[in-house]
Amino acid sequence: MHDFTYHAAGSVADAAAKAAAGEDAVLMAGGMTLLPTLKQRLAQPSDVVDLGGVAELRGIRVEGGAVTVGAMTVHDAVENSSEVAAAIPALAALAGHIGDPQVRNRGTIGGSIANNDPAADYPAALVGLGATVCTDRREIAADDFFTGMFETALEEGEIVTSVRFPAPQAAAYMKFPNPASRYAIVGVFVARTAGGVRVAVTGAAGCVYRETAMEAALEGNFSAAALDGMTASADDLNEDIHASAEYRAHLVGVMARRAVAACG
Amino acid sequence: MPKDGIGASVKRKEDYRFITGQGAYTDDIDRPGQAWAVFVRSPHAHARIASVDTGAAAAMPGVVKILTGADYAADGLGGLPCGWQVTGKDGPMVEPPHPPLAADRVRHVGDQVAVVIANSAAEARDAAEAVAVEYEPLAAAASIDAALSPGAPQVHDEAPGNLCYDWELGDKADVDGAFAGAHHVTRIELVNNRLVPNAMEPRAAVAEYDRATREYTLYTTSQNPHVIRLLMGAFVLQLPEHRLRVVAPDVGGGFGSKIFHYAEEAILTWAAGKVARPIKWTAERAESFVTDAHGRDHVTVAELALDADGRFLGLKVDTKANMGAYLSTFAPCVPTYLYATLLAGQYTTPKIWCGVQAVFTHTVPVDAYRGAGRPEATFVVERIVETAAHEMGIDPAELRRRNFVPSDAFPYQTPVALVYDSGDYEGTLAAALADADYDGFAARRAEAESRGKLRGIGLSAYIEACGIAPSAVVGSLGARAGLYECGEVRVHPTGSVTFFTGTHSHGQGHETTFAQIIAERLGVDIDAVEVVHGDTSKIPFGMGTYGSRSLAVGGSALARALDKVETKAKRIAAHLMEASEADIEFADGQFTVAGTDRSVGFGDVALTAYVPHNYPIEELEPGLDETAYYDPANFTFPAGCHVCEVEIDPDTGAVEIVNFAASDDFGNVINPMIVEGQVHGGIVQGVGQALLEGCVYGDDGQLATGSYMDYTMPRADDVPSFTVSTRTTPCPHNPLGAKGCGEAGAIAAPAAVMNAVHDALGSRGVSRIDMPATPARVWQALNA
């Protein structure tokens, strides 16, 4: 780890000011991604602004048919929230399958989506549910938030404050984990929402995306059978030592059917 | 029998220290004035070192010293030695130099080029980044196939065609004759996948030089500190053993990877002498991946000839084994004497031939890893037997029964050099089949089918040669050392006991098992016994722990030392009770004059031995401290049967182990709980090899699986609860009747799992799938 200056932020405004003051500052949530990167000397920030003490970023609220999760809320809190379980059980279940207990007690929703790992789980929930990302500057629709591999619509110094998920009529997430990392080789989030059926896929490609053909098929007939024989197109899907593009394309179909079936 | 004696599941004495965080591992050791070392390592699989510029790095804050391959060469010291010479068809193996710091060429990613010593770890790391090494990258041969292909890049100039040796066991023409008359021949090709050992504790070392006494001390993560002292002192650094102390304190897992003498140990010790300060190095996990010796990595073709009744007539095995870039300490013997000699398995196969080509590649050296050669042999034998059974339409259990060495045939001479000591292969097979409900499998398969799942069952009737090793035998096979073990029992004046053992515990529970034997034999409380290991300044000598040798060999040395203690104590008791030595009986800690009620306790005898007022010093030396060396008469041959049942999801290729039963014959068992733990751990490691762990090198020699993001270690939820049991045929040739249990699980499980996977996939026309059978591979095979 190279040297840096550590700052504990007291509020969102304080964090923004401290981040802006640093020459090359980074925000730190639970450090689950950031710290390994620093330890391996893959990044050399001048300043690290710790959001850990910012109380306003933490917590879960359910109002008006929407679940709002503060950016600094850890996965474990989402997994074990009775309010989340009542409103969007698929979201609690997804959080419960991220990493291991240590990761779930440090890793945050804000850190996860800001990082936008192509194999992360939360991006599928955000896109699948048509969520809204709230920052200290604006609100961004999930469909516009995830812009590419490890890339988001966040501007320099912009801080995610919360994510607002509208409660769906039904939703389920099916993840086929990478045997080594247990991130998603393919994860499919299916939801029936007021605005229509949404099928969001993570792990398969460079960035979370929607399977529009599957959405259309499910729109008329929301059943696993409606997806029979459907897979994703293998073009542009990830290919690595764990899975070929063809295998991933096939798994998108399998996980989508299972998710639809799990919606009941 | 005392409650904590032989056969009791005593809770491990060492665990209080471990689970309360009081263990003292090498990295916990901090010496006054200690500096830190960081190694500069090659990012290339193969390159010429054009230059090493340490100028900028040396000027950085906190830097104490930077040493390079050129500095090492200038001191005229030795290379890392190989402890076993294999002689092939064309003469002795090629043994290229293995400099601890590369001077002109690097041969694998991770090869060490320089060491930076600084006041802190962070300063050493900063400076290591500033060492400017100019490499001229060369083409690499990163696999067996690549290294053997015509015109392949050469790993060593001394080894044309990258061949280390071409070795064989058996008479090929004779075996061919057996095939000529066969009713059926089964042929399989397989890969025994390369594994990264991944002990929980990474390797570490602290080296120190005392200018006053001129003594060197090396604390290191080793399974055999005396072996390190011998190799490093005599062959590498040329340091006299009386001024070289090697300590292997608490060690957090080894699995073979901490047997070997590694460059870092020698370089730190050498450097400590130069800077006259203690120096510490601890590997980072990423460093472990590219420097700890890897395991396995064979490519094999095997053929089994059978008669019409399914009786085995002959076996031919042709194996290519990856040695990596250099010969690690015991590497050459693993795919030869620890492999080909086990190819008879539990069977009466009359004729066996095995050819092995050992190949250099631009990868991390490969050496012994839990089981070492024997898992590879079991995998070949048990895969081909199972395949033959399916091909001939004979139940796999029945085919094995028809070919087992019968239990009245021991000692049994195999055609591949070994003489099996004892066993009951029908017994372990029957027990495992019963525990696995083998007869109920068809119904379970049908039920799984109704859920769209493919279910399979597989057997593995393994054998291993443990208790390494009878010295004369291994000497004749090229081992450069005998493999004795030493134990010293020191009875203290008040009757408590310290046992000094040359074996080393890095998870096995020796502090408990050995104490149980002493409690049993001397009638003392187990808490009055302390077991000391891992320090060359305390223990006379020792060959360490590997090859399931600690109990069979080290425990036998203990038994012999206890015999001596008892003999002497009886003489002292005879003196105390004014009786004849021949009349003294010893039981439950009491010496009794036979046929009388006169007796004296063990504690009184001990006190008399040290601080008597009236002692026949002319006839009887005071003290009660006895040392024994034990050289086994033969290997021991643990054997058994493991049965695995899997369910495969054809939509995803995911394999789930739904049932696993093991019946093992380890000879006499001292602590059943510890044995069960060893079996569990071994099975999990075997499951890891079969389903999860695949070490992947790119064609350029870059390690693609260099972290846990890509290298899959087994986790608790990858395995079911196991049903394990033991059936005992005592070892007839050692005093404890013990055979050893440390490797069985890792030896047996891969074949059991893969036989089950093949059984499940057979109905879908899949005939070959290699380890690890990952979901992607299974799906690929189903959709090929």
Ligand SMILES: Cc1cc2nc3c(=O)[nH]c(=O)nc-3n(C[C@H](O)[C@H](O)[C@H](O)COP(=O)(O)OP(=O)(O)OC[C@H]3O[C@@H](n4cnc5c(N)ncnc54)[C@H](O)[C@@H]3O)c2cc1C
């Ligand atoms: C062993 C392991 C296993 C894992 N397995 C999974 C898995 O199965 N599935 C999965 O989805 N994830 C997995 N993760 C990732 C984990 O879920 C974390 O959410 C993720 O690593 C981010 O960690 P963090 O919240 O601590 O953020 P940090 O590491 O602190 O930060 C990550 C990045 O986000 C930025 N950031 C953080 N908070 C904000 C904010 N409020 N506004 C703007 N930018 C911000 C930081 O500057 C940094 O660039 C795993 C991680 C580990 C270490």
